[in-house]
Amino acid sequence: xxxxxxxxxxxxxxxxxxxxxxxxxxxxxxxxxxxxxxxxxxxxxxxxxxxxxxxxxxxxxxxxxxxxxxxxxxxxxxxxxxxxxxxxxxxxxxxxxxxxxxxxxxxxxxxxxxxx
Numbered sequence: 001x002x003x004x005x006x007x008x009x010x011x012x013x014x015x016x017x018x019x020x021x022x023x024x025x026x027x028x029x030x031x032x033x034x035x036x037x038x039x040x041x042x043x044x045x046x047x048x049x050x051x052x053x054x055x056x057x058x059x060x061x062x063x064x065x066x067x068x069x070x071x072x073x074x075x076x077x078x079x080x081x082x083x084x085x086x087x088x089x090x091x092x093x094x095x096x097x098x099x100x101x102x103x104x105x106x107x108x109x110x111x112x113x114x115x116x
Contacts, residue, residue: 006038009056047094063087077110078103088115 041057044064052060070081082088091097097115102108 009038048090049094050090052090064091073109075109077112078106079112079114081114081116083116091115 038057041060045052045055045060048064055063064087067085068083070083072079072081082091091113092115096113099111099113101111103111
C-alpha cells in the first residue's frame with residue numbers, strides 16, 4: 001500500500017496520466033523516468049532531513065527546487081547562486097553549499113552551489 005501510494009503521488013505530480021503516445025514503450029519509459037525522478041526527490045528529502053523526509057514531491061519542488069538562481073558558467077566551473085529564501089537554512093544544514101562535483105559531460109567542470 002505504501003509503495004502504491006508513492007507511485008500514485010509521483011504519477012500525479014509528474015503528470016503521468018497525460019501521456020499522448022500510442023506506443024507501449026513510451027509508457028514504460030515514462031514510468032521509469034517518473035520513478036527515477038520520484039527517487040531523486042526522496043533522496044533530497046532524506047538529505048534535508050527534519051520533517052521533510054515525509055514531504056510529497058510537489059512540496060519539495062515548491063520549497064526547494066522552484067527558486068530563482070543565477071548560473072555562472074566559466075572555464076573552471078559552474079556556479080549556481082541561489083537567492084535568499086526561507087528554506088535555505090535547510091539546504092545549508094544539508095551541506096549543499098559544500099557541493100563540489102565534477103560534471104563529466106561538461107569537460108569535468110566543477111559544479112558549485114552558493115547561497116546569497
